[in-house]
Amino acid sequence: MALPPCDGGHCNTVDPEIQAACTAAGWPGGTPVPTRDINGVLCTCPCSCLAFGTMVEGSNAFKAIETFVVGDEIMATGVDLDWSPRPVVFSAGTTGASRQKNTVLVRYQNTAIAVTHDHLFLLAGEDKELKRADRLTTQDRLVSPDGQAVEIKGVHIGEYLAGFHHVAATNTDPIGEGLEGHLLNTNGIVSADYAVQVTALSQSVAGFRADRNESAPVVGSDEYIAAHGRECLQTPELPAGFDGQSAISIASVNAADADLASGTFIPAEATLVRVPDDACSFLPPDVAEAKKASPKRSFSDATSRELAENLITHHRAFYPDVTYHLDWASTEVNAYAWVENGVRHVDLKGGLVRDMDLEIEGVSLVLAHELAHHYGGPPVGGSGLSCEGQADYRGVSVVMRKVWFQEHYFLMADPAIAQMAAFFGVPNSPTAPGGSAGCAHPAGACRIATYHAAVTFTGKPACAG
Incomplete structure (x- = not known):
């Protein structure tokens, strides 16, 4: 049922055209888009990464991810966390509030971040490892911009009503060993830019262990639930003051898009369908x-x-x-x-x-x-x-x-x-x-x-x- 993925170079080259197709069709981020690489193999390229409203550090102030345009300056670093302003060399995303399937909501500190399932986060530890959002657990630790370990309080899978956007910083050259200029401050934690994610579709990049990511259970799967419990499917328990720290709201039941505000997360359990006994x-x-x-x-x-x-x-x-x-x-x-x-x-x-x-x-x-x-x-x-x-x-x-x-x-x-x-x-x-x-x-x-x-x-x- 799945087409083989394109190599990262092909996706990176044609991404502007793919993004235009996604926008014209009204597809949410992460929608598979069939294309064809130089070998004539059918493949899929995703449109991805951070939900609208995610605050990302620019050279002068934090800005919502969707407001960055090519030529803006954005604060970027490598695994050494030596931050400096870098140019935005690519910026694209969906438009408006579409329902984003397989959204991962990560809770930490007194806030949360909503991302597509393939978004890459930097983990604390000597390995300087990148990990996909849909493989994160509460045993993992994220990294703050100053290098402190950040406890994950919850990882949830569901649907999210919002646009999604991605940017690449510094350049489009091959990614260096230290990820220099391609890590961003996304809502107070460090994660990879779009250039790293596209490259990681088909080949290794510094810090990204494809074997570890592929072998880890996916949030929401039976294997993940057996190891970490059903909380990943359930309505997140939000701390006092959460609304003041995040634009994200939570729906405990599923509803039509017209009845939900932009920025609403619908946990997977709320989307389950009740089937009568005589079906x-x-x-x-x-x-x-x-x-x-x-x-x-x-x-x-x-x-x-x-x-x-x-x-x-x-x-x-x-x-x-x-x-x-x-x-x-x-x-x-x-x-x-x-x-x-x-x-x-x-x-x-x-x-x-x-x-x-x-x-x-x-x-x-x-x-x-x-x-x-x-x-x-x-x-x-x-x-x-x-x-x-x-x-x-x-x-x-x-x-x-x-x-x-x-x-x-x-x-x-x-x-x-x-x-x-x-x-x-x-x-x-x-x-x-x-x-x-x-x-x-x-x-x-x-x-x-x-x-x-x-x-x-x-x-x-x-x-x-």
């Missing part, structure tokens, strides 16, 4: 629980998330009477369909979208299955929605044909079935086993045979009920 699920509970152990993409994998959201946008054009949810913060490996107060719902859980067995085609099949619960016809279950085998058959035979035109149907359906065979751990075979599941979930081999029958219009197998 139809793509997987039965025992299989869904077992699939939690299968390999997953990163919790902060922006490409998987954007692809799933674009699938929903595409399907909404054909099935507009459904309320769609992408419950990204959930680690559950499942999807659901239900009717509540006369409103049809479809919900994709984050654990399913991040499963390594599924690409965009497989997730499309899951979405088609859930829509077919609503529109697949009889036989139906106690909830009034189509039974599981019927949703499998009508999802591939009707829903996918409706949303993917002519040959594009086969380009989606065939890979989707192969991915589902891997997902269920069964052969990709059109031969149906015996028995009948009734209205319940058929066995994996039967579901694969049902998908093949749907493609060829040879009728729903008996095993599918």
